[in-house]
Every structure is written in C-alpha cells, then in structure tokens.
Amino acid sequence: MSQYSDEARLARLGYKQEFKRHFTPLEVFGISFSIIGIFPSIASVLVYALPNGGPVALVWGWALCAFFLMFITMALAELGSAAPTSGGLYYWSHKYAPPKWKNFLSWICAYSNTMGNIASVASTDWGCAVQLLAAVSIGSNLTYVPTTAHIFGVYAALLFTHGFVASMATRVLARLQTVFIALNVLLCLAIIIAVPAATPSEFRNPASYAFGGFTNLNGWPNGFAFILSFLAPLWSIGAFDSSLHMSEEATNASIAVPWAMMGACGIGGILGWAINVALAFCMGRDIEDIMSDPIGQPMATIFFNSFGQRGTLAIWSVVVFMQWLMGADMAAACSRQIFAFARDGGLPLSRYLYRMNARTHTPVNCVWFACGTSLLLGLLAFAGPAAIGAVFSLVPTGQFVAYSIPIACRFFGGAEWVPGPFSLGRWGFPVALVALIWMAFSIVILMFPTTPAVDSADMNYTALVLGGWLLLCVAYYYFPRYGGVHWFTGPVANIDDVRPESGGAESAESVDEKVKFEQE
Template identity: 60%
Template sequence: MSEERKSVETKDETVLAGLGYKQEFKRAFTPWESFGIAFSIIGLLPSMASTLSFSLSNGGPVSMVWGWAVVAFFVMFIALALSELASAAPTSGGLYFWTYKYSSPRWRHLTSWIVGYCNTMGSIGGVASIIWGCAVQLMAAVSIGSGMTFVPTTAQLFAVFVALLVLNGIIASTATRVLARLQGIYATINLVLCLAIIIAIPAATPKEFKNTASYALGGFANLSSWPNGWAFILGFLAPLWTIGGFDGPIHISEEVSNARTAVPWAIVTSIGIAGILGWVINVVLAFYMGTDTAGILSSPIGQPMAAIFFNSFGTRPTLVVWSVVVITQFMMGTSATVSTSRQMFAFARDGALPFSRLLYRINARTRTPVACVWAAVLGAFAFGLLAFAGPTAISAIFDLPVIGQYLAFSIPIVARFTGGRPWRSGPFNLGSWGLPVGIIAVLWQAFNIVVVSFPSSTDPTPNTMNYTAAVSGGWIIFCLGYFFCPRYGGKYWFKGPRANIEIEDASQSESGSVDEKERGA
C-alpha cells in the first residue's frame, strides 16, 4: 500500500472515530467503485425494462420522454441535498445517524428510529423488486425462446425469484475487496449495454415500427381510466423507481477511500449520467417501438421492453441482448443487497433492530456482515410472497422503495435546517444554495409519496387496488408499535447512535461530531 493511500485511510478512520465508531471494514472501494455501486443499483436499462409498463400505460411516448425528464431533473435536488450530508458525516448509518445528529433533542430519538426503519423497509423492498424483475425478465427470455408458447405461472416465477435471491445472497456475502472490484465491472457493463442499445435499435428496427417525431415526442396513449394529466403523473413511477437506490454509496462509506469526497460525488454523478442516458434511451424507444402500445403491453412475451426488442431484432438477437439485460439486472440485485446489509449492520450496531446482537457481526473470513446479508434476503423473500396475492399486490414492491426511501431521505434534510443543531459542512458544500435545494427536494418527495400510493384505476377493485399504502403503512405501524411498546419498546432503551470507540477530543474532529452526552451514548 502506498504512503498516500495509507494517509487517506488514516484520515478516513479519524473522521469515523470522530463520529463515534471504530473502523471495522476494509476500505477497499475506490471512488470509481463507489460510483459503481450507485450506478449498478440504478441498473439503468434493466430497471427501465422492469417499469416500462407504468409509463407506456400512463401516457405512452409523452410519459416516457418528458415524464422521465421531469423526474430526472427533480431527483438531482435530492442527490445534492443528501451529498452535503454524506460529506459532512460519512457513516454507514447515514440517514438515521444524520437525523439524530441534527434533530432537536425532543424528537431525535423517535425521528431517527422512524428513518432507520423506513430506510430498512425501502432497501429490502428494493432488493425484492429488483430480483422479482429479474425473475420476470428471465422467464420472458424463456417465452421468446419457446416461440411465445410458454407462459409462466405465479409459482414458477416465485421459484425462480427464490433461486435468484439465494444466489444473490451468496455473492453479496463475499469479501469487501471482491465486492468492490465487482462494482467497477458492473458499472462498465451497464454503460456499455446502454450505449449498445442506443446504437443498435435505430439500426435494426424494421420500417413498420419506426415512428414520426410528432408521435415519438408528442404522442399520448392513456390506457388507464384516469384523466390524461393525472395519468402522466402516475407514469412517474417508472423513472422514480429506476433512478432510485442512489443512497448505496452512503451505506458503504465506511469501506470507501476518501469517503467525504468520493461518496457525494458518486451520488451526484450516478444520478446525472443515469438521467441523461435514460432520457436518450426513452427517446430511442419512442421512435422505434411502433404505435401499438396496447399490443406491446399485452404481448405473450410478458415483458414490454422485451417485446420491443423482439420487434426490432427478431428472436435470436433479442435472446442475446436480453440475456445481458437479465445478467445486468441480477448484478443490480447483488449491489442493492450489499448496500442494504451495510445499512442494517449500522442500525443493528446501535441496537435498534430485532436480534441486533446476532446481526451486528463481521464474518471473520470475509470481513463483511454476512448475517445482515441473509437477513436482507429473508426480508425480500417475505415481500415476494405478495405474488400469491395477485399481480397488483406484487407491483406494490416497486412502490415500496420509493415511499420508504423518500421518507428516509426527507427527514434528515428537514432536520438539518430545522433542528437547531450545529452544522459543519464537508468538502462537498452547496453554500447558500443548500436551503433552497433542500426545500425543493423535500417537497418533490412528499408529492411523489402521494403519487405512488394511488391505484391504477379510478374505480379500484381488490384486483386493481394499490396495496402500497397498506404494506408500507403496516411497516410504519410496526416500527411505531415497537418504539412505544410498554416496558419493552425502543422508547425505553433506544438512545440513538451509540459510540463503540472512545472519543478523546470530539471537538477537534473534522466531522463536527457531537460529544458523548449529546449522542446519548
């Protein structure tokens, strides 16, 4: 190891110690690999494939192109606000740690508890939705290979989902150095796949599927019963879910070299690149998918983007391209599981999760939180059981990450400006722009929590009802019940982040950490 790198790692450890934690992970992630985990979790093309049906049925080309542009623009405000916080206090606990640090003493125990549990729900829901999408994509490949004669049952899809989850857990349990190198590979494959599709579709699509500019950029196809304006807004779910999970670098910040700079830039650059590339891909699809959106959605392939590829490339080339999409989606799942396990590890380190003593463990061989990896897999499995309640119920796992993460993102941003606690910025600093950026970020997230809770039709039935509010609401009721439970609830023993290292002089720490009494240790 070079002297320069040793110096950087020593500085990272000093910053972490100032936050009250000892260095337990190896700092094996480079800035490029930190970007890689964010961009891999976004998993641009496979994520777009998993959610294309939402924009196709709620606006068609207009929703795909302009709905994406609106969402990408506003999501950047969230990225900027979180990046300031990540630069000021880079720890795997991230969101709930910042909530506790900056909230008023009266509310910080409850708010950090809520944020931690919302972050956990959103992260596990993200793993479940990614792997479920991968299972659907894999079965779509089987359908294409069978000449559209094979239609998977729910039980078959669930079996594939479980198998992928287990394989995903095995990979996510490997050593930090291995996981770090994989993120660089994942990011490269994601970028190459996006560029290949942007070039290949215009070159290969038959004339009958090519659209005019007026249709591609202005065609509106509303297959829902909602008015056109609201249908367009409901189409936001596709880019909202796709450009999500970008808190991944935050949760591996104790494994990143030069975390105070690398983590915020990983968040901002991943969102920027995903926003631009995703918009270009949507424009290409709108120009070369034909005009029969209903036909694409009802294709026997069972996957709208696979149907578009089939129309453009034919059977064999589609299978080749689609196999890369499936592999990339699976890579996305392993990255999301790594991020989720680190968040759960940090929350268990502070004693907030059930079975925290079992979860707060570093595997002696891999130096990773293997117990938390498999806890995340088990939680994703539980969410996957929604498949047996019907297609509408399973679609709730695509909304859950949005609600869980947006609640967890919003509260620390609000706490920073309203809690009255001292603020000391890190190297990534917006200066006077921090407040307006934070306000826009919070308002945007509040609006979209409402949007993703709406049903797909104006007259919902048990089969068309949006169960997201019920599932996420049930989770929040559980976390509040656990907090206020008489005698045994977190209200009586949760004291926020707990230092596991002695701080000799916190006032001199670069991180601006609070002292032991203030942290409730």
C-alpha cells in the same frame, strides 16, 4: 487522503473501523451506478410507464423526474460529506433533530430506510425473474407462459445467489464495480444505437409521435395518468444512497460518497433519457398490443419486434445479467445499512445481526437477513399484479420518507451545521426545500391505484404496506416496557469498545495522532 484520515473521521462520529476500506472513489460511484442499472431498470418498470402516457411518459416524465431527483441527491450529498457513515440517514436525523424528537425521528428514519432497501432488493430480483422467464417464453416461440409460482421460484433462486455474492470480501466486491460500470455504459450505448438501426419500418415512429404521442389505457384523466407514470423513473433512478451505505468501506469517503451519488444520478438520468427517446421512436404505436403480448414483458416485446427471436435472446441475456448484477450490489448496500442499525441496537435481532464475518470482514448475517426478508416480501405477488407493484412503489416511498427526515432536521432542527468538503453553501436551503416538496408530492401520487375503477385486483397496496409498516414501527417504539422509547438512544458510540473478533478499537485521538504523524 489516507485510510487513517477516514478512520479518524469515523472515530469522531463515534464508531471504530470494522470494515476494510477497499472501495476507491470510482468503485463507490460504481455501486450506485450499478444499482441504478439504467437499462435493466427501465425494462423492469416499463409496464408502469407505457399505459400511463406512452411516449410522453417515457420522454418527458423521465426528464422531469430526473431533474427533481438531482435536488434530492445534492441535499443528501451535503449530509454524506459532513458525516460519512453506513447508518447515514438515521445518524443525521438524530444529530440534527430537536432534542425532544431525536430518538423517535431517528427510529422512524432507520426503519423506513430499512424497508426501502429491502423493497429495492425484492423488486430488483423480481424484475430479474420476470426478465429471465420472458427469455424462456421467447425461446419457446411464445408457447410457454410463466405463472406466478414459476416467477417466485426463480426469484427465490436469485435471492440465494445474491446472498452468496454480497457476502464476499470487500476487496472482491470493490474490484467488480469497474466491470459493472463498463458493462452498464456499453449496454446503454448499444441499445441507443442498435434499436433504431434494427427496427423495421412498420415499427418506426415520427418525431411528432415520439415526443408528443399519448396513450392512456387505465382510465385516469390524461394529466393524472402522466403523473402516475412517474413510478418508472422514480424507481429506476432510486437507491442512489447506496454509496452512502458503503461509506465505511470507501477511501476518501467524505468526498467520494457525495460525488458518487450525484454522478450516478446525473449520468443515469441522461443515459436513461436517451434510451427512452430511442424506444419512443422504435416501439410502434400499438401500446395495447405490447402490454398484452404473451411474452409478458413489454421491453422484451419491443425487442422481439425489432430484432426477432435470436437477436432478442442475445441482447436480452445481457439485460438479465445486468439486472442480476444490480441485485447483488443492492443486497450488499442493504446489508450495510442493516449492520449499522443493528450496531446501534435498533433491530429486534441486533445481537445476532451486528456480527462481522472473521474471514470476509463483511456482515454476512445482515446479508442473509436482507435476502430472507425480501423472500417474504415477494409472497405479495400471489395476491396479484397490483400487490407486487406495491413492492416497486415501496422503494421510492419508503426511501423518500427516510430521505426527508434528515434533510428537514438539518434546516429546521436547530442543531449546529458543520459542512464537509462538499457543500452547496447558500444554495443548500433552496435545494433542500425543492427536494422536500418533490418527495412529499411523489409519496402522495405513488399511493394511487392504476385505475379509478378499483377492485381488489387493481388496488394499490403501497398505502397499506407502507402505512402498516410505519404503524408497526411506531407501535414497537411506544410498546409498554419493551418498546424502543425505553432503550433506543440513537447512534451508540463504540470507539472505546474492545471486541476479540475485531482485535480491539482505537480512540479518535489515537487515530488522529496517526494522521498528524503521516502529515508530518
């Protein structure tokens, strides 16, 4: 499919082509697959799985969540094929919602998506900072124990580097994705093979323990502890909508985007399950010792037991680098969603955010806005481990709110549905219903604290941060005189808008004429 076909489709959605379409279908898949970053992601959130089920959480918790996440992905893929735009979720919400609620639901969806994406940037970079300092601890023979201030300093530096990379030209970002795909797959295969081969006999577990061993360190009943372990897979296989936010930089977007989302989620789920099985066989049985080890990072501790100091540092350096790549791609995807919302005037600083850099043709202001907001979100770490844990929980909860609204609106809003090249047909409704039920269930369980004996240190701040954010969004929307209810009208067509920096705009009809000419 030609570039003009993509431009014509975007024009029919009301937007002119402002990005350069340099992402091939494989590279669109690459950005979602890179952001999922299976092994680095598992390493970042292993701390939430091990104490809430141990091997059972790793193996069966992951499998269960991966299965249901595919329903969400398929439901979103249909929408992404029908209307591939960087704004995606809130655009669909406005398009399919009942007329009375179009603006409000689009507003809530957009702000939830923005929050979830920024939390993704923050949690990815925080995980990378922890991993990097874990390597320092291993290199110092465990004499160095990182403090929160140290981690935050590294975190800030990582955000700066990601702001720089995400501001690069689209062509450069696109070409990097093939490298990212290869590195991710090779790292996963290396871990699956190397960990069982290198683990000493005293740390090897029988199949009965790997598939049935259960550890509960936090005090909840075993069944509920297992459910709380879902944060690990829900975060790890999250943000698969990132391909959607690159729609306006993709060729053949209406086909490439849905298959990229499903491919990333499906392949990520399978590879992640294989890694978790390998870990369950090779981590020993003293999970409490793994959690309390001075290294401060459970996966690094498992590696240290299997590979020793030098081997761990060699492999861990690759893990840290892959986590860094995840952060770079997440910052890029997040900036595109912010750009789309600013284009429609939905953010307070929209006039400054809706600007395309003349040299790179990327939304540089949006990139630095995402990184700067993530830096502020990272300050929660100084309130304790539970507070920074809320940033990880905000990723699936914020995104699930944003995902649920357009999926529900499509089936219950009453608007006409015109499918794109990818369609589930009559299976669309049952798939969407399962997705909605699973997301509602997940949002509820992710609000619970890590232990029933709650104090300020163990409190789950997710409800506070998510609830506070949504209340602010509603208050801003209904604020007298200046609130969004007085001026926000949802997606704003700019196809007839001429801007000097963009060189003018073409109408949908003129772009369609080019398509017809090419076809003839």
